[in-house]
Amino acid sequence: MRRAILAAALDVISAEGPAAVSLRDLARRAGVSHAAPAHHFKDRTGLLTAIAAEGYALLAATLADAADPRDTGVRYVRFAREHPAHFQVMFTPELLRGNDLELTAARALAGERLRGAVSAVPQEGRGDDARLAGVAAWSLAHGFATLLLGHNLEGPMGDQDPEEVFRLLTGMLFKSP
16 A cells, blocks of 8 residues: 555656645555555655655666766666656755655765766866765766756767666766776
């Protein structure tokens, strides 16, 4: 039942955005009692927090075993394309319970995977400050994914594969290890 409610919520978010999520509507869509979503998630914030925690866990799994920093970025963009509802909720902190244990643990693991990819680049390829290089890499991947999901890159990219375009962009920012 929990999974059915989450799936219904992800469908609503994909189609209409997180503002359209209502527990009563999700119960109807999932074919469960109107009290079921509150039983599993307490309230709307709990539901969205569960979606974000699931999203960060999926992102961490997606980034695991990436071959190199470019592959990590490509996987980040791929995750956003394959999980747009999760992606949207994950990065809207005002919708979430920031102190939720599941959320903070999943967010930390995903962050660790992102930082690890950049720290693996030798200093001459990323500059003196690995932390700022990580911010630059994350900004590039997140910004590209956000623009892509918003259909803002269709003109500039044409028919090119977004993952290949992203690989080219990372080459402009970081030298190969």
